[in-house]
Amino acid sequence: MPRSDDKFVAQFRRWIVTKLKESTWWQFQGESRDAVAKRLGLRPELLLEAQLSLERDCRRDGRAPVRLGTSNMSPLGQWGTEHRVEIVLPRLVYEEWEAYCQTRQVASGVLLRSLIHRMLMLRELPEVSRGKDWVLRGQRLAICLDRKGGNGAYVTRLVAKITAGAKQALLRRARKCGISVSALIRGCIVELLEGRVPKLVLVGSIREMWDDPNRYWTEV
Numbered sequence: 001m002p003r004s005d006d007k008f009v010a011q012f013r014r015w016i017v018t019k020l021k022e023s024t025w026w027q028f029q030g031e032s033r034d035a036v037a038k039r040l041g042l043r044p045e046l047l048l049e050a051q052l053s054l055e056r057d058c059r060r061d062g063r064a065p066v067r068l069g070t071s072n073m074s075p076l077g078q079w080g081t082e083h084r085v086e087i088v089l090p091r092l093v094y095e096e097w098e099a100y101c102q103t104r105q106v107a108s109g110v111l112l113r114s115l116i117h118r119m120l121m122l123r124e125l126p127e128v129s130r131g132k133d134w135v136l137r138g139q140r141l142a143i144c145l146d147r148k149g150g151n152g153a154y155v156t157r158l159v160a161k162i163t164a165g166a167k168q169a170l171l172r173r174a175r176k177c178g179i180s181v182s183a184l185i186r187g188c189i190v191e192l193l194e195g196r197v198p199k200l201v202l203v204g205s206i207r208e209m210w211d212d213p214n215r216y217w218t219e220v
Contacts, residue, residue, distance in 0.1 A: 013046070013049075016042070016046055016050075017046060017049050017050045017053055020042075020046065020047065020050035020068065021050050021053060021054050021057070021068070033047055033048065047068070050068060051067070051068050054068060067208075082161045082162075082163070082206060083161070083162055083163065083164055083166075083167040084159055084160070084161060084162075085112070085116065085159070085160050085162055085167065085170070085181070085185065086157055086158060086159040086160075087112075087157070087158050087182055087185050087186065087189075088143050088156055088157050088158075089134070089143070089156045089157075089158060089189070090134050090141035090142065090143050090156070091156060092136070092141055093134055093136055093141060093156075093189070093190075093193070094156040096136075096193050097111075097158070097189065097193065100192070100193065106202060108158055108159075108160075109158075109159060109160045109161065110160075110202055110203065110204055111192075111202070112158050112159075112160035112185075112189075113160040113161065113162055113203050113206065113209070114200055114201065114202045114203040115185075115188040115189065115192060115197075115200070116160065116162060116166065116170065116185065116188065117162075117166065117203045117208075117209050118188070118197070118200060118201070119184065119187075119188050120166060120169050120170065120173070120216040120217060121216060121217065122217060123217050125173075125177065125184070125187070126184065126187030126188050126190070126191045127187055127190070127191070128177075128179055128183045128184060128186060128187035129183070129186070129187075129190075130179070130183070132182075134186060134190065135190070136190055136193060136194070137194060143156075161206055162206055162209060163206050163209045163210065163211045164211060165209070165210050165211040165212045165213040165215070165216070166206075166209050166210060166211075166213070166216065168213040169210075169213040169216035169217075170184065172213065173216075173217070
């Protein structure tokens with residue numbers, strides 16, 4: 001028969017797994033499972049066990065799977081609203097952006113949202129240029145606002161939907177850096193096009209973003 005202390009350990013393990021599934025915690029961009037476990041003061045296998053248990057719960061309840069450490073675990077309609085961010089690109093930058101989207105077979109809005117989420121999850125800031133001009137591979141490019149589509153919108157404008165919390169975190173970080181939100185986003189796009197983003201995790205839905213701005217890095 002199992003010893004009483006073995007039974008207690010098993011019960012305590014189940015309790016920790018349940019807490020991991022129910023609690024709000026996060027995994028930073030590029031952070032390994034071992035690093036997350038060390039930061040949380042847990043063994044790595046507990047994180048894996050919690051993830052597998054959550055996936056079983058989702059299948060049982062007919063819900064879409066959720067990856068622990070990346071979202072607020074609540075349906076969008078109950079915890080947040082969509083916010084739009086947009087930026088106008090010079091023609092040459094826009095053409096490179098479109099080519100990248102086609103190569104990766106990813107929607108422009110998804111790619112922009114993924115870059116914003118990545119930047120907010122990292123302590124380091126992208127290299128940004130002051131003013132309104134873009135600097136791509138050492139070439140300074142100005143925005144030309146004379147190209148419009150049939151509905152009057154500029155055809156070089158990128159738009160992405162993010163959570164209210166991500167929008168607030170973006171504003172906080174820009175304010176503390178003394179630059180505009182556009183400058184931050186511009187830095188993210190230039191980093192990507194210059195090949196300085198080694199691995200980008202795509203954020204296909206805003207449900208994969210935090211709605212709590214304090215879950216993002218807002219200090220500089």
